[in-house]
Amino acid sequence: MKRKIWSYALGATMLLSLASCGNSAKKQADEKISADSMSVTSSRTGVQGDSLLATCVLDGVKATWIRDNGPARLMPRTLFPDASDELIKSLSLENGIPASISTFLVESDGARILFDTGMGAPDSRLMDGLRSLGVSPADIQYIYLTHFHGDHIGGMMRNDSVVFPNAEVYASKAEYDGWMKMPADKKEQVVKTMNAYKDRLHLFAFGDTLPGKVVAREAIGHTPGHTVYQAGKLLVIGDLMHGAALQAGHPEICATYDMDKENAIKSRKTYLQYARENGLVMAGMHLPVPAFMK
Numbered sequence: 416m417k418r419k420i421w422s423y424a425l426g427a428t429m430l431l432s433l434a435s436c437g438n439s440a441k442k443q444a445d446e447k448i449s450a451d452s453m454s455v456t457s458s459r460t461g462v463q464g465d466s467l468l469a470t471c472v473l474d475g476v477k478a479t480w481i482r483d484n485g486p487a488r489l490m491p492r493t494l495f496p497d498a499s500d501e502l503i504k505s506l507s508l509e510n511g512i513p514a515s516i517s518t519f520l521v522e523s524d525g526a527r528i529l530f531d532t533g534m535g536a537p538d539s540r541l542m543d544g545l546r547s548l549g550v551s552p553a554d555i556q557y558i559y560l561t562h563f564h565g566d567h568i569g570g571m572m573r574n575d576s577v578v579f580p581n582a583e584v585y586a587s588k589a590e591y592d593g594w595m596k597m598p599a600d601k602k603e604q605v606v607k608t609m610n611a612y613k614d615r616l617h618l619f620a621f622g623d624t625l626p627g628k629v630v631a632r633e634a635i636g637h638t639p640g641h642t643v644y645q646a647g648k649l650l651v652i653g654d655l656m657h658g659a660a661l662q663a664g665h666p667e668i669c670a671t672y673d674m675d676k677e678n679a680i681k682s683r684k685t686y687l688q689y690a691r692e693n694g695l696v697m698a699g700m701h702l703p704v705p706a707f708m709k
Contacts, residue, residue, distance in 0.1 A: 478698055483515075484540070494658070495670055497669060519698050527556045531558075558571070592640070594639070636682045652686060
C-alpha cells in the first residue's frame with residue numbers, strides 16, 4: 416500500500432503567508448496542508464532557506480517536527496546492502512534515499528515532551544527550532560528517548576554540561592541495560608550522558624504509560640531496547656526506517672545500523688501494519704522532510 420510522505424514541494428493547493436521570525440533578517444513562510452484527519456502546518460526559516468519546522472495536530476495531540484540536520488540529507492545506497500541494484504534502480508534511488516535527522520516536540524495532556532535530541536553537532540538546528548517556537552531548553556519537561564545512538568542523544572549535552580536542566584529523561588530499561596553491556600569505547604557517550612542526567616533518569620518497561628498519556632511500545636532490533644511511542648493517533652517511530660522510500664514498501668530490507676536484523680524486520684513490519692490498521696500518523700527521526708508519514 417502506498418503511503419503518504421509529506422514533502423515541502425510548493426503547490427497551488429498550499430496556503431502561503433509571511434510572518435516575522437523575530438529577526439529582521441529572517442522571514443518565515445507558513446504552509447498549511449489538510450489531508451484526511453491530519454492537519455500539517457510547516458514553517459520555513461531564513462537559515463539557507465531550508466525547512467525547519469512542521470506541526471501536525473491529531474485529536475488534541477500537537478506534534479512539531481524540528482529538523483536537526485544542517486545540509487540536506489541522503490542515506491547512501493551502500494547503507495542498504497540487502498537491496499538489489501535492480502530494486503534501487505526501479506525506485507530511482509541510485510543517488511541516495513531522502514532522509515533527515517529529526518526531533519519532535521509534542522504537547523499531550525498538558526505535558527511538553529521532546530522526543531530525542533538530535534546530533535548536537537555544530538550545525539545542528541534543534542536549538543534554532545526551539546527558539547523559533549518560543550521554547551527554551553529549560554522549558555522542556557520531559558525527554559523521551561527512542562534509543563541511545565549519538566544522533567538521538569547528542570543534543571542532551573554541550574561539552575560537559577546538560578542542555579535541558581529541568582527535563583525528566585525516560586528510556587527503556589532494555590536499552591539502558593543493553594548499552595551498559597557493550598565495550599567501553601562504544602558506550603562512552605551513553606555513559607557520560609546518562610550519568611549527567613542520572614538524578615532525572617527514569618527507566619521504563621515496554622507497555623508502560625508515561626506522562627502525557629504516552630505509551631512506550633517495544634520495537635527492538637535497531638538497538639537492544641529501541642522504543643516507539645504512541646500518543647493518541649501519533650506514533651513516534653524513532654529509527655524504524657532509515658530510508659522510507661525503500662523500506663516502507665520493502666520492510667524486509669535493513670540498514671547496516673540495525674544491530675539485530677531479524678528483530679528489526681519484525682518490528683518494522685509490525686508497526687507499519689499497526690499504523691495502517693489504526694489510522695496512525697508516524698513521526699520518524701529519519702523520515703524525509705517533514706518527517707511525518709501516513
